Amino acid sequence: EPEVTQTPSHQVTQMGQEVILRCVPISNHLYFYWYRQILGQKVEFLVSFYNNEISEKSEIFDDQFSVERPDGSNFTLKIRSTKLEDSAMYFCASSPRPANRAYEQYFGPGTRLTVT
């Protein structure tokens, strides 16, 4: 069964450093998402991406964050200058259609980001 993959599984970085989290969505999906989950808390939407552009973003997704689909298969989340509060599990998800058209999202295993 096709699945979303994410690398690395765990990233440790120092405050102020840039990180890039990578995702390979399911190949025939058109809608891509990043969510984050701070330990013990709920899953929070960061950004959605469709047709090579951001379609929606949350207030968490400020100028320090960016997303890219550089080569038609990878989908990346970049944090330019990490802060301690960016420590969280970051999930990538993909979907053949948007959720409000009643399509499920397939989540990757996540990247645990630890900012020290």
Add this chain to the structure above:
Amino acid sequence: GQQVMQIPQYQHVQEGEDFTTYCNSSTTLSNIQWYKQRPGGHPVFLIQLVKSGEVKKQKRLTFQFGEAKKNSSLHITATQTTDVGTYFCAAANAGGTSYGKLTFGQGTILTVHP
């Protein structure tokens, strides 16, 4: 922004007891989805409800969507230790401009004592 409230936050049950988690939205939803997250894992889709008043069953799990499409519940009959995890509802807003953002509830952490 949209709020999705989910209760209870924790539920501890003895194996064989029933379990229910409830989800309420401040706005009308186009659909509601339920996900399960095992400890250390990622959210895994369980089901989606689309129609007002819809009820769906998956073996011991029963999912309901309210008539006003603002609330939902998940009920597990006769829990087993394999049911352990966090159950999240996730709401997709009605309206044509959204590209599928899911707003998650806080989740209910279920522990099952054998």
